[in-house]
Amino acid sequence: MQPALVVHGGAWEIPDVAVEACRAGCRRAFEAGWRVLEAGGPAIDAVEAAIVVLEDDPVFDAGFGSHLNLSGRVQLDAILMEGATLDAGAVAAVERVRNPIRLARRVLDASPHVLLAGDGAEQFACEQGIPLCRPEDLITPSQLAAWRRCRESGHTSAAHFACEHGTVGAVAIDATGRIAAGTSTGGTCCKYPGRVGDSPLIGCGCYADDEAGGASSTGWGEAIMKIVMAKTAVDWLRAGEEPQRAAERAIRLLSDRVHGTGGLILVDRQGCIGASFSTPHMAHAYRDPDGNLVVSP
Numbered sequence: 160m161q162p163a164l165v166v167h168g169g170a171w172e173i174p175d176v177a178v179e180a181c182r183a184g185c186r187r188a189f190e191a192g193w194r195v196l197e198a199g200g201p202a203i204d205a206v207e208a209a210i211v212v213l214e215d216d217p218v219f220d221a222g223f224g225s226h227l228n229l230s231g232r233v234q235l236d237a238i239l240m241e242g243a244t245l246d247a248g249a250v251a252a253v254e255r256v257r258n259p260i261r262l263a264r265r266v267l268d269a270s271p272h273v274l275l276a277g278d279g280a281e282q283f284a285c286e287q288g289i290p291l292c293r294p295e296d297l298i299t300p301s302q303l304a305a306w307r308r309c310r311e312s313g314h315t316s317a318a319h320f321a322c323e324h325g326t327v328g329a330v331a332i333d334a335t336g337r338i339a340a341g342t343s344t345g346g347t348c349c350k351y352p353g354r355v356g357d358s359p360l361i362g363c364g365c366y367a368d369d370e371a372g373g374a375s376s377t378g379w380g381e382a383i384m385k386i387v388m389a390k391t392a393v394d395w396l397r398a399g400e401e402p403q404r405a406a407e408r409a410i411r412l413l414s415d416r417v418h419g420t421g422g423l424i425l426v427d428r429q430g431c432i433g434a435s436f437s438t439p440h441m442a443h444a445y446r447d448p449d450g451n452l453v454v455s456p
């Protein structure tokens with residue numbers, strides 16, 4: 160079958176100055192993942208490759224350049240899920256790993272667990288040969304400045320404007336019909352230390368099942384968790400819903416039932432794509448049915 164891939168760089172109000180960087184980042188990530196799929200590689204490798212590019216790009220809230228938490232530290236969450244086996248690997252609240260999606264992959268491949276957090280996750284990274292960085296290596300001057308502004312203004316919502324940005328994710332189906340999905344985030348700006356959102360939670364931040372489809376979520380984690388958004392949307396695909404309608408329905412449920420905002424990308428078993436969001440923008444990229452690359456916003 161023809162492979163398919165969709166990547167996102169978060170649902171938020173992207174300021175004009177950041178639009179080009181978000182588009183370029185999504186395009187580069189898409190191309191990295193697409194190279195894997197074109198070469199006949201597995202969906203899980205394509206998703207990992209795409210997310211690594213997004214984590215390394217400081218315009219997104221994942222890996223390097225993530226938001227700082229209340230104590231001025233970066234704490235990262237990530238998940239990868241494989242639709243053939245329903246195996247998943249996830250990490251939460253890691254502070255010394257540049258590419259948490261790579262660590263999530265090691266959890267999936269080399270541990271009996273699904274989710275490792277904090278010090279234990281970093282210990283596992285060392286055992287798996289993933290080098291630890293210094294916590295400050297993940298902090299950009301602009302995120303430090305944003306954090307200082309938020310702190311000085313008492314964390315008003317105005318101070319957070321244009322700061323609530325850029326969780327990243329990808330969903331792919333490869334030429335053999337295997338589906339994978341992944342999500343990576345620095346979480347919300349000025350979150351409480353130790354706060355973990357939807358992103359690394361199976362069924363909330365991501366889900367993949369070869370028998371139905373795959374999904375990656377972004378948005379207000381506390382609301383997304385309540386409706387188990389990724390799994391809910393994949394179950395609608397299982398029931399025969401078109402991906403675009405399923406994505407729109409999930410975002411409507413997020414708003415109507417738990418007053419949340421966010422975005423969702425979906426791929427079904429035929430490689431059809433859906434993308435929906437209730438924020439002003441969601442940076443995302445995919446190929447349309449004619450093979451043209453669509454990059455938004």
Ligand code: ASP
Pocket residue numbers: 169170323324325326344345346347355356357358376377378379380381383
């Ligand atoms: N869902 C992420 C979280 O709550 C944030 C986001 O996607 O913008 O941690």
